[in-house]
Amino acid sequence: MKSARFWLAAPAAAALSVGAFAQAIDFSSIEIRTDKIAPNLYMLSGSAGLDPAHEDAAGGRIGVLAGPDGIFMVDAQYAQLGDKVLAAVRRVSPEPIRFLVNTHIHRDHTAGNAKFAKLGATIFAREELRDQMVNPRSVNGNTPAAFDPAGFPVVTYGIGGPLKLHMNGEVVDLIPIRAAHTGGDTSILFEHANVMMIGDYYRNFGYPFIDINNGGSLKGMLEALDATMKIAGADTRLVPGHGTIINRTDLVPYRDMILALQASVQQLIAQGKTRQEVLAAHVTGPFDSKVPGGLLPAGPEGTSADRFISEMYQELKSGR
Numbered sequence: 450m451k452s453a454r455f456w457l458a459a460p461a462a463a464a465l466s467v468g469a470f471a472q473a474i475d476f477s478s479i480e481i482r483t484d485k486i487a488p489n490l491y492m493l494s495g496s497a498g499l500d501p502a503h504e505d506a507a508g509g510r511i512g513v514l515a516g517p518d519g520i521f522m523v524d525a526q527y528a529q530l531g532d533k534v535l536a537a538v539r540r541v542s543p544e545p546i547r548f549l550v551n552t553h554i555h556r557d558h559t560a561g562n563a564k565f566a567k568l569g570a571t572i573f574a575r576e577e578l579r580d581q582m583v584n585p586r587s588v589n590g591n592t593p594a595a596f597d598p599a600g601f602p603v604v605t606y607g608i609g610g611p612l613k614l615h616m617n618g619e620v621v622d623l624i625p626i627r628a629a630h631t632g633g634d635t636s637i638l639f640e641h642a643n644v645m646m647i648g649d650y651y652r653n654f655g656y657p658f659i660d661i662n663n664g665g666s667l668k669g670m671l672e673a674l675d676a677t678m679k680i681a682g683a684d685t686r687l688v689p690g691h692g693t694i695i696n697r698t699d700l701v702p703y704r705d706m707i708l709a710l711q712a713s714v715q716q717l718i719a720q721g722k723t724r725q726e727v728l729a730a731h732v733t734g735p736f737d738s739k740v741p742g743g744l745l746p747a748g749p750e751g752t753s754a755d756r757f758i759s760e761m762y763q764e765l766k767s768g769r
């Protein structure tokens with residue numbers, strides 16, 4: 450706990466490597482909270498204030514659909530939390546964990562895969578995600594850590610109609626999202642519970658994150674938000690991988706913010722500004738008070754605001 454707090458205060462935070470960043474988490478202090486959101490559907494979240502990249506709740510949120518047909522899980526948290534996640538699942542149901550799907554490649558959602566695969570779960574994911582896991586992308590020239598092959602997805606799918614699972618009286622749609630937060634995103638709709646887990650292409654703690662290295666794109670993120678607004682009904686609860694549960698109307702100001710920032714960055718690019726100059730212009734200013742955690746460090750690149758504007762600059766500048 451102490452080291453994580455110190456880390457936040459450290460002025461050299463932005464210079465830390467990806468590895469050092471990950472090590473700043475004190476996993477031993479993190480607890481897993483369980484929220485029941487439908488008769489047989491649960492959301493599992495890590496403690497607040499212990500994960501510098503996700504101050505609101507450590508790691509990524511997990512979904513658990515339980516019942517006599519066995520357990521279906523959405524995402525698998527950090528590997529270091531595997532025992533605690535399993536204990537939380539077991540408090541919900543003693544049934545076998547049969548299936549697990551990943552919303553996207555990031556380790557706070559996938560590194561726990563191997564533990565659950567070894568317990569018998571079949572891992573589902575996009576083809577792109579499997580490739581990102583088998584051949585991890587290097588960031589800033591750093592050699593990425595390998596993923597445990599035991600956690601590689603066994604069943605993969607591409608872009609197209611949703612893959613459907615029928616179990617525990619529920620119909621679960623695995624909906625491929627082309628290229629938003631990453632190039633291998635999936636949204637998971639629980640039709641009867643009327644709940645959709647949307648991974649990280651929407652977040653309300655910190656600014657949006659487009660992982661260009663793993664195939665994410667600004668254009669795809671905007672498309673994903675439009676698609677989600679169409680798929681979700683007025684009462685559908687949307688559950689992000691980080692942040693609070695929302696409805697589709699909450700996507701509108703989020704999308705508008707992205708469009709406004711896009712226009713600002715585009716204008717600065719047209720004026721010939723460099724990436725550093727665009728960052729120095731602090732175009733997120735009007736939104737900073739509305740985005741909780743937006744100015745907290747979000748990784749080796751600095752705050753989530755800087756990270757987002759930097760990604761936006763890169764994509765808009767390249768004209769993709």
Ligand SMILES: [Zn+2]
Pocket residue numbers: 553555630649
């Ligand atoms: Zn993510």
